[in-house]
Amino acid sequence: MTASLQRTALYHWHLAQGARMSPFAGWEMPLHYGSQLQEHQAVRQNAGIFDVSHMRPLDISGPDARALLRRALANDVARLDREPGRALYTCMLQEDGGILDDLIVYFLAPERYRIVLNAAGAGADTAYLRQLAAGKAVSFRPRDDWGILACQGPRAVELVAEVLGRPELKELRSFRSLTAGDDLFIARTGYTGEDGVEILTSDSALPALADNLVAAGLRPAGLAARDSLRLEAGLNLYGQDMGPEDSPDRSHLGWTIDLRDPERQFIGRAAVEAERRAGPRQRLWGLLLPRDAIPRAGYRVVDTAGQPVGQVQSGSFAPSLGLGIALARLDAAIGPESSVFLQIRQRQVPARVVEPPFWRHGRAVYPA
C-alpha cells in the first residue's frame, strides 16, 4: 500500500459501512461492501449510491470559455447554447485523433461551464486546458472542496428528491442539471445504464447526505458493481476500452464527434476526418458468451481459421444477463454476422458479435 493514495471525504464512512477498499487511479476507493452481485442487482432493481469523488469537477468560465471548449472538445458545446443546465458527453482528442480523455460538460450559464474529469487524467487535463487557454479570457476553478455521489437505479431519483426535499428533481430530464445555491449541483446523468442523478456537493456535506440516502433505502455500491453495470450498459472505461492510441471511431464513440460546423477546427478534427475517409482499421464491438466462458481483458478473439482478429478490452460476467460479456476491439472486416471465437485458456468458444449496449431500459437488448 503506497502512502500517497488520496481519500475522499467518505473514506471513514465507507469503512463504517464495511467496505473493502482498493487503490484506483491514485485513490483509495470502496471496491464492494460485501457482495458486488447484490450491489449490482440493487442498482438494477431499486437504487444504489456510489462515491465517485475521485472524479474531479472543474469550472471553466469567462468570455472565451465557449470558444476554448469548442476547440478542445470533439463534441460541440454550441449544442447547449439555448438551454442552461444541459449536459453533453464528449471526448477530448489529441491532434492525431487519439482520445486524451472522455468527460461530461455542463453548460451552467452564458460563459460558464463545468466539466467532470476522470480521476487518472484530471491533473494533466486541467494543465492542458490552462495551457490551451493561455492569453484568453478564461478562468479555471477546480472544485477540490467538492465530492460526487452517484445515485442510480429505477427508484433513485424519487428517493433522492425525497431526501433533499426537492420534488422538482423528478421533472429534471436526462442530461439536464440544476444548481441549488453555491454548494449543490445535481445532474440527471450516470454510468450504470439506469436512471439516476449525480450529486456534486461540498466534502463537508457528504457524510450526512450519504447517511440520509442509505436511510431512505439506497444501498452503498462499490467500484466493482459500477464496472459490471457500466459494461452491461455498453459504456466505455477510459484507460481500458480506449486511450491515447484510439480514436472515437475505433471506440464506438463516432456519435460524439460533431462535424456539422465546418468552421469549427477542434483539436483532432483533421485526423478524425482522414480516418473517416480511409475507414478505421478496427472498431469496438460487444461480445456475448456463455457463463462458462467469461471474457477478460487481453483475451484474444480469433476467426474460423484461428487467426487473431482482435482482443478483449473489458470483460466480465454480466450479473443481469447471466452471461459473459465484453467490449472487444476487432478488425474492420468483423461485424455482427461474423463467426468469431474467444480464445479462453485452452479452449476456443464461439462468441456472438453485437452492437453495445447489452442492457437498456431495464432489459436485455439481446435476449438469449
Added chain:
Amino acid sequence: MTQVPASLRYSSTHEWVASLGSGRYRVGITDHAQELLGDVVYVELPQLGQEVRAEGACGVVESVKAASDLYTPLSGKIVAVNEALNDNPQWLNEEPYEKGWIFEIEAGEEDYAKLLDAVAYENSIAG
C-alpha cells in the same frame, strides 16, 4: 471475521486441505481467498482421474471481476470433484469449507505434512 478452521491445513496460495484418512484429501479455497475474489460465478473443475503435481494449476475460479487459477497443494490423482458447484458456484463464497469444497485427491503424506497449520496460515494472511 475471516474463518481459518483449526482442523485444516493450508497452502500459501489459499487452498485448504482436509485429511479424510487412507491417503484421501479434500481441497477447497479459504474464506480469505473467496473474500479476495468476490462473488464466484463459475468454477472450472479438475478432470476426474487426472494426475496432478503439487502447486500446479488444475482448475479456474471465475469471479465477476477476475479469473484465478486453482492450484493443487498435493501431488496425486483427482478422485472426486464437486459437480454441484456447476449450478451453485456461490457456495465458494457462502460455505468455502463445507458445501464449497472443490475436489478430492489421493496423495502421499509428505506433501500434506509440508502445509501450513491454521496458526501459520492466519499469520501469513494477517501481514
